[in-house]
Amino acid sequence: MTTAAQYAEFAAREAHEVSPVYERLSVAVSRDDEVLALLGTLPEAKRQPNLLFGVVRLLGGSVEDPGAFHDYTVANWPAIEAEMRARATQTNEPGRCAVLLPVLAELPQPLALLEVGASAGLCLYPDRYAYRYGDHVVGSGEPVLECAATGLAPPPGVPDVVWRAGLDLNPLDVTDSADLAWLDALIWPEHAHRRARLRAAAAVAAAEPPLLVRGDLVDDLPALAAQAPAGATLVVFHTSVMYQVPAPRREAFVEVVRGLPGHWIANERPGLLPYDALPEPPGGALHVLALDGVPLAWTRPHGQAISWFA
Structure with a gap:
């Protein structure tokens, strides 16, 4: 193109x-x-x-x-x-937790979360945010993440997270004003609500910083995954990351992540990961939410909507 x-x-x-x-x-x-x-x-x-x-x-x-x-x-x-x-686009949109939550809440608890392409790690706190799916509110705290959900019941509660870690070629630190300025610059001009959300989520991360490791999603993933505590379900996840990864490295990543214990959640543009078949999308720019390689739902890029089809 x-x-x-x-x-x-x-x-x-x-x-x-x-x-x-x-x-x-x-x-x-x-x-x-x-x-x-x-x-x-x-x-x-x-x-x-x-x-x-x-x-x-x-x-x-x-x-x-x-x-x-x-x-x-x-x-x-x-x-x-x-x-x-x-630089690279490192949009760290905590709103994406709203489309991850229905899957995370159903996995065996407690969870050890490992995000690939974590940026500043703001999506590593799905248990600390609140969510509004229509009239249904889940969790408590700030920010409150709004998501239009169709085809599924809202999750009953937030997950129990006992370990959180991120892997990124260039991890960002929300307590660093220059890093926070870059995250702010990546938010689209009219989206004042996302700026407020960024500040609220950054405060959560600053209060309890995640383990963020500088590294490659193929070469360094197994060693970081091995640090997850015994007795917790390892969940490797990523959202809107694979478009920056060349196809051969994507294939190598899929092979590595499938070999790890636990589960793998992907939320990416269609065509970037190998799915056998996808239903017709409801329209607009959409990602595919998948668990362990099985597509579950269409989602909007910033977590503002999820349409379940599984």
């Missing part, structure tokens, strides 16, 4: 009806030969819209007006390029 097509698709599938600012900006970039040429100097994996837009916002540029964005990007390209080469 060309870079222009990538931005046009992001506008149509990801940003449409979710972020008018990013929809408008993505369409503009898809037609902007000068910015596309600059992006073409980057490795293909580093050309993605979320990364470009997040870096520009981090550096103080405008994303609301496409013309101002063009001028800023062209004028400041050396600084933007350096940040894009050094």
Whole structure:
């Protein structure tokens, strides 16, 4: 897929009806030969819209007006390029816990959670947040995560988590102002509720920091998994991570994670993991929630909806 097509698709599938600012900006970039040429100097994996837009916002540029964005990007390209080469999209959306919860709550308790691509580890606290599925509230605490659920009964309660660890090529620390600024820059412009959620979840993580290990999802996963306490169900999980992993490494990861004890939860775009068949999606940009390689539900990328089909 060309870079222009990538931005046009992001506008149509990801940003449409979710972020008018990013929809408008993505369409503009898809037609902007000068910015596309600059992006073409980057490795293909580093050309993605979320990364470009997040870096520009981090550096103080405008994303609301496409013309101002063009001028800023062209004028400041050396600084933007350096940040894009050094960084990856590490959106740490705690709202995704709302679509993980129905699966986590049904596994043998207590749980030892290990997140691959953990960023700052904010999805390692599903037991500390509260959830609202329509009129049904589960758990207590802040933030309160809202999720539209169809095809399943809301979970009866939050899981019992006795160990939490994360693996990431570049773990982030929510007590570090620069790391928190990057997480904030990755939240889409209009999403004030997600900014408030980030702050609330960061406070939870700062009060009881998770074990975050710098490492590779294939080479370093078994050693970290071996640290999980005996008597707890190991749950290796990941959400919106595999698109950054080359296909051969994804295949190697699947082989490694299937060889571990416990369970594996994946919440990823369709096509990235090998599922035999999927039902027709309900529309919009969706991920597939799966347990141990078996697809269970369609989910929205930030955890705002789940449609159970299993």
